[in-house]
Amino acid sequence: MWGVLMSVVAIVLMQSGGLANLQAMTLLVALPFAMLMLLMCFSLWKGLSADKKYFDTKVNPTSIFWTGDKWKERLEQMMNQTQEKDILRFLKHTVLPAMRELRQELIGKYDLSVQINTLFDQDEPAVELVIQKDLMRDFMYGVKSIGREVSEQLINDDNLPHIQHSMTYEPYTYFFDGRVGYDVQYMDQDELIADMLKHYERYLSLLDDVGQELMAHEQTELAE
Structure with a gap:
């Protein structure tokens, strides 16, 4: 034509x-x-x-811990749009107790220097577990509340009645080396401890390899 x-x-x-x-x-x-x-x-x-x-777009990394035992609880979490107060409650009643339990084990049995930072007064409330080293960069595992906008198309969709707010909030991890974090809202205390240990094991592996020179160099520059 x-x-x-x-x-x-x-x-x-x-x-x-x-x-x-x-x-x-x-x-x-x-x-x-x-x-x-x-x-x-x-x-x-x-x-x-x-x-x-x-x-x-990949499956949420935290889903690797899922089993069929708690599928109804997981579904209920998925069908509720989390707000900032929900994430704050998650930080206080799930993340913080998990960090305290791990801190007690690291200090009592392994005599490590560990501290927990509670940053609830910030724009993005957060909790951090810090394992301190004398000559190396400290290990840090943090969880903070991240807000993101929801499109009006989803809010106006009658088939998605659980989406009612223009903003939703998620607890995202962040690390000592600036790597991209992920949503951990579906984890319980034991799963959070396992996740922290996974990243600490990576940290120890770096200390035993090339990462030792890199992190020691960074620490020296910060001291100067």
Whole structure:
């Protein structure tokens, strides 16, 4: 259809005014068509970005701890939109007791220097477990409340009655070396302790390898 239309226009212009009219018309049409092409390129980029995000989205890392024993509790958590007060309660009644239990074991049995930082007065309330080292960079495992906006399309969807607020909050981990964290709201105390030990084991492995020089160098620079 497009090819036939362009052919008809070209024939009419050639018969009415010759090549000069055809060239003038081509120049006039080129600019708006170029804008259309730019719009198509932008739309294609958005589509590819959405496609990549869809296929790159992975299962929540905390789901590796899930078993069939607590599936109803997990489902209830998933079907409730968490707010900041819910995350604050999670930090106080789940994360903090887990850190205290691990701290007691590390101090009482292994004589390590461990402290817990409670940062509830910040814009993003957080709790941190810090294992201190004299010459190396301290190990730190933190959990903080992160807020994110919810699209109106989800709020207005009648098939998603549990989504009612424009903001939702999640407890996200953060670490001493700045790695990207993840949502831990589905973990219980024992699972949180296991997760902290997993990252501490990684930290110890770094101390025993090249990471020792790297972290010692960073610590020296901070001291200077």
